[in-house]
Amino acid sequence: TQPQFAVDLTNCDREPIHQLGTIQSFGFLLALSGDWLIKRASANIGDVLGVAAEDILGTPVADHIAESTIHALRNRLTMLRGEDAVERVFDLPLREGGEPYDFALHMIGDTVILEGEPTGDAQHTDTASAIRAMMARLDLTGELTAFYREGARQVRALTGFDRVMIYRFDRDGSGxxxxxxxKAGIGSFLDLRYPSSDIPQQARQLYLRNPFRIIVDVEDTPVPIVPQVDETGTPLDLSLSVTRSVSPIHIEYLRNMGVGASMSISIIVEGKLWGLFACHHYSAKRPTFQRRSIAELFGQMFALKLESRERAAMAKYEQDARAISDRLLAAVASDSTLLEQPEWLGQMLSKTVPCDGIAIWNDGRVAHSGITPPPEALPDIVRRLNAMAAGRVYATDHLAGILPRAQDYVDQASGLLAIPISRTPRDYVLLFRQERIRSVTWAGDPHKPAEYGPNGPRLTPRKSFEAWSEEVRGRSQPFTNAELRVAEMLRVSLIEVVLRMSDEAQEERA
Ligand code: BLA
Incomplete structure (x- = not known):
């Protein structure tokens, strides 16, 4: 037997969650050799096929499953294409004349993994028309927030989960x-933040390879796979399995939240994990495999639409920014004193790069508006900027990281975007952002459990939020790449204006 990995809060990013050696009891699993002999079986196989796991090993799977079904499965296996491919076959008898089952097939190396579960409510859904209807509803939405909301609504209507959320990752991995x-009366998680550690790295990797997972019942007793390790001492790789049991840490988290079943669908945009559809039910829940498959497909289509909507939004943002930059140039050209009016400049700039305050450093003079560090702190900031490469836009979401004294005014400014507007002397337009924690809403903990699991209250939304607050103390909302591109465009415009002004000043003097 292999050494058990003892998972706790300190090492859960190293837990081999794809090799836990157990499945959930709603289905069965068989691992087959190339010639379809049974190499491993889930311990519940006796309940399903009438032959105990120990006795079924080494026998042909065709001895146990209806011939027509074996035929269909073999055919389907030949259709597997590409890495991480999976095939599904719905509604076939497991035994001759017996109950219908849904099957999933994939390969791990040269091992065939066959999983099955009762078809259940046999109400047939036409996948194509279901997806078409769902996509049509998405297309009717305008703003991105409406698009997200409609996505969540559609998944809830399809699967019947009590709560369906769209959980979006930030650059730092928090979400x-x-x-x-x-459903009514269960409180809201909308706008809540969670730290990166709530979904550890290896889980994120796995969710890129396998975009769908369901935890049917958090009270379920996991079913071991027999044998646990093969002749080389290796546990079965369940990365692509439908029935995979999930990490006990995550089960504890769900229990602490009062959740009975959980389901999540990866939202993958440009090859990266953009976010998840995260679904909770307050009792056990198993939508049919067909419905789950539709939900998974919907997730993929949703991500494609999202990708094109995000691209369009980005293009519009940059186009609007360019228009503002042009207006700024034109306005200043006819009235150069505007450049010394921080209110005016702040109003123009914050339309493109949201900020809480602005300061203009011009030849040793300071003008400021909105929420900024105290004016006497500005020379300090400017000196720090002067020590950097000249002529470049600089941004940080953690001013105290480059200037420890900024800790003193962390309440006013944690983030800075500096746009140099002349060379000698070095003048700047400075945009400030407040500590981000101030802009985060926390709706309280709607699910206070009676008692916590063995790892204590850390595994709860409230503690999780506290952990996140700790991580982001002294940090603002980071400036995005798009905002930096826009800032660069503004820099070029502003420099042009400033040069023209100093030329004019020289001409006047001449
Ligand atoms: C997995 N954590 C997950 C998953 C989600 C979350 C959605 C995917 C599995 C699923 O579908 O349920 C987190 N769920 C959330 C969040 C919300 C939600 C943030 O509904 C917000 C509304 N979790 C912790 C800590 C650890 C941890 C501290 O909070 C480790 C120290 C571990 N989470 C953890 C692990 C998994 C996980 C190991 C992988 C589970 C698996 O797939 O096996």
Whole structure:
């Protein structure tokens, strides 16, 4: 037997969650050799096929499953294409004349993994028309927030989960609930933040390879796979399995939240994990495999639409920014004193790069508006900027990281975007952002459990939020790449204006 990995809060990013050696009891699993002999079986196989796991090993799978079904499965296996491919076959008898089952097939190396579960409510859904209807509803939405909300609504209507959220990752790996569809009376998680550690790295990697997972019942007793390790001492790789049991840490987290079943669908945009549809039910829940497959497909289509909407939004943002930059140039050209009016400049600039305050450093003079560090702190900031490469836009979401004294005014400014507007002397337009924690809403903990699991209250939304607050202390909302591009465009415009002004000043003197 292999040494058990003892998972706790300190090492859960190293837990081999794809090799836990157990499945959930709603289905069965068989690992087959190339010639379809049974190499491993889930311990519940006796309940399903009438032959105990120990006795079924080494026998042909065709001895146990209806011939027509074996035929269909073999055919389907030949259709597997590409890495991480999976095939599904719905509604076939497991035994001759017996109950219908849904099957999933994939390969791990040269091992065939066959999983099955009862078809259940046999109400047939036409996948193509279901997806078409769902996509049509998405296309009717305008703003991105409406698009997200409709996505959540559609997944809830399809699967019947009590709460369906769209959880979007930030650059630092933390996430925010950007949309929610929930049944009445269960509170809201909308806008809540969670730290990166709530979904560890290896889970994120796995969710890129396998975009769908369901935890049917957090009270379920996991079913071991027999044998646990093969002749080389290796546990079965369950990365692509439908029935994979999930990490006990995550089960504890869900229990602490009062959740009975959980399901999540990866939202993958440009090859990266953009976010998840995260779904909770307050009792056990198993939508049919067909419905789950539709939900998974919907997730993929949703991500494609999202990708094109995000591209369009980005293009519009940059186009609008360019228009503002042109207006700024034109206005200043006819009235150069505007450049010394921080209110005016702040109003123009914050339309493109949101900020809480602005300061203009011009030849040793300071003008400021909005929420900024105290004016006497500005020379300090400017000196720090002067020590950097000249003529470049600089941004940080953590001013105290480059200037420890900034700790003193962390309440006013944690983030800085500096746009140099002349060379000698070095003048700047400075945009400030407040500490981000101030802009985060926390709706309280709607699910206070009676008692916590063995790892204590850390695994709860409130503690999780506290952990996140700790991580982001002294940090502002980071400046995005798009904002930096826009700032660079503004820099070029502003420099042009400033040069023209100093030329004019020289001409006047001449
Ligand atoms: C997995 N954590 C997950 C998953 C989600 C979350 C959605 C995917 C599995 C699923 O579908 O349920 C987190 N769920 C959330 C969040 C919300 C939500 C943030 O609904 C917000 C509304 N979790 C912790 C800590 C650890 C941890 C501290 O909070 C480790 C120290 C571990 N989370 C953890 C692990 C998994 C996980 C190991 C992988 C589970 C698996 O797939 O096996």
């Amino acid at each position: 925010i609930v950007v949309a929610e569809s929930a």
